[in-house]
Amino acid sequence: MSLDLQKTAEKIRLATFKAIAGAGGGHFGGSLSIAEMLAVLYFEVMVIDPKNPDDEKRDRFVLSKGHGGPALYAAMAIRGYFPLSELEGLDQPLTKFPKHIDRLKLKGIEASTGPLGQGLSIACGMGISFKQQDRSNRVYIIIGDGECDSGQLWEAAMTAAKYKLNNIIAFIDRNNCQIDGTCSEVMPTEPLVDKFTSFGWKAFQADGHDTDSLLSVIDKAKQVKEKPSVIIASTIKGCGVSFMENRYEWHSGKITDEQYKKALADLEARL
């Protein structure tokens, strides 16, 4: 186990929870499920420089599920883009930290997202541009599993395959929950591995809460020639907070003082 990375993920998770709770509630579930992916990307995999967020050589990260903003902010803060204390501004009037990320408000955000299903097209455009210039920048993207309901995602999936965008590594945050119920109830999208494979992608599976599992799969994805890669990362919506785990109701919501204490105890015990 890469203990440091796993620990970093837990720190991201705790900071994410505190920020959302501090804002009076928000999208707990899908923010808590992506902490390990963000830890791996921001602390190990991506070529980035928090002191120079416009660096031409940087890899790009697109958070297609824009409501995961709080987790991204927590990861960026802990990585050194800005002080963690600034997350108190989450969702406050005129904030730099709206829950749905806004690139015009915060340096280091590559694309504003919120309405779902649009991120992969943007990632394709980035990948096409880098490839055309033989640049080595990679494009990483986290897509919600509920987003796989959206037609545009599959339009973009075909485009990535057509243009052989092996500089794209996509993660599906497979927590099997969306707003109105489980993904299997609302709109079954399985088998995702087969779907992406048939769309011309190299598809991998990983334990989305195990940083070692993610790292080893990313290493394989980087070796893929002529194809984009997708990592179907099995995750738990609301991961780390016992009463939120696997409960689609916690896609977004408010918590009571009692719940807050319980959640904090749960998350601190994981550090």
Added chain:
Amino acid sequence: MNNALAQVKEVYGKTLVELGDRNTDIFVVEADLMKASGTAPFKEKFPDRHINVGIAEQNLVGVAAGIAATGRIPFACTMANFMSQRACDQVAMSVAFNKFNVKLVGCYAGLTQEKNGGTHVSVMDLAVMRALPNMRIIVPADCHEFEQAVTAISEDAAPTYLRMAKLLPNSIFGSDHRFQIGRAYQFEKGNDMTLIATGLTTSIALAALPVLRKEGISARLIHLPTLKPVDSEMIVASARDTWAIITIENHSVFGGLGGLVTEIVTSEYPVPVRRLGFNDQFGLTAGLDFQLTYFGLTVENIVNNAKELLRKHK
């Protein structure tokens, strides 16, 4: 001056090749309508900067946004109705909200769809684009101005909607006409009435001026190739000088040129504004001349409206 109608796609394709030659950041993005947009010469010359995503307009706009995110300059084209309707959310979110430097080109705009019929006539693209923050809107009136506009917007780092009629006159302005983003152009100095037109209808309004003069009406024409940011000063000044306005557009009278002019004058200097265009109607299946007549976008209808307006209000 050469009033004969020409295929605008030839100008678009040729201009992009010239720009692509000078600037290796220029990309063309298509959604299986290269035949309509005329970018085959660009594809031939710069195949690795010519992207075709198939019949997928939402993805077209998103891919262009991603190319712009890396500091390059994509020209994404599809029919004006698809750009503003099918891809509306992507235009709003992936482009305008992000302020990505994407050139959105809506081709075969309005009635120039001709026999493709009502399903394809863009009646509301200007209304949609006008309502979007951060979006510039350019509607050239002839091929010469169109060519200048393509070059100008390539040098202006802002999300832009370029409305591209299938057919436009070759050249209706003098050779000294210089298109500038945000600038309006006045023709003649008449003080009885102001005609305001944009795109295809500017040539019709221009042709109405001498007929009006014969009728004893001294009119001026404002050609508005940029609807956003708009030169409202010239419009307000003309409202003061002439006290009556007719707008003429190849678009619904709701939310496009007529809507724009009405909004400006009602808050600055209210005068009667007659709006000629599609009056709560979809387009139809017919050649251009038939459609222009059907929707009242003719010299005759402009003159009749001018006479009536003056009789009623002066």
